[in-house]
Amino acid sequence: MKAFVVLMLLFFIPLSANAGVYKWVDANGQTHFGDRPPAKSASSEVAVKAASASVDAGARERHQKMTEFLEQQQEEREVRQAANAKAEEKAAKQAELCRKLRARLKDLASVSTFYNVNDQGERVFVSEAENTRIREDFREKVRSTCGND
Structure with a gap:
């Protein structure tokens, strides 16, 4: 059982490392970026490309x-x-x-x-x-x- 839990944690670690970047506009019209979408506003995920x-x-x-x-x-x-x-x-x-x-x-x-x-x-x-x-x-x-x- 412990091995299964450890295996599942190791499986989800890479997914959390690739967490997206979210973009939203607040009530004042200012654009914000964050690693979690806001609870009260609509947001869209932004694709981020790393420079070579x-x-x-x-x-x-x-x-x-x-x-x-x-x-x-x-x-x-x-x-x-x-x-x-x-x-x-x-x-x-x-x-x-x-x-x-x-x-x-x-x-x-x-x-x-x-x-x-x-x-x-x-x-x-x-x-x-x-x-x-x-x-x-x-x-x-x-x-x-x-x-x-």
Whole structure:
């Protein structure tokens, strides 16, 4: 019995989906449309034809333009992401370079005197003024490369 009721409901569902559209004129002369006929007025059923979506060339053109726009936006997004990744990589290399330069500058502060090696392989110590100049030149290199932080 339950199967019969379910079967009958499934049979009538498509009929209710195709319910008609009714047209009537009220007492004031205004035309109305509805999915149910009015109780007090005479009405006539109107045949409604659905527009074919595949025929609309304008819709295809709009769809094509939208697709092209979205593809262009995706390409621009990928270019921006690549540029950001490159900038981040460059910033990371710069930070590593500055870390090494600052470590070297700290090491130079602990060295009491500098020397050069002559052609015979002997150490030739430089003057105190030259020591100061070497330290100051390196300090300036760190400042120009890494800033004052």
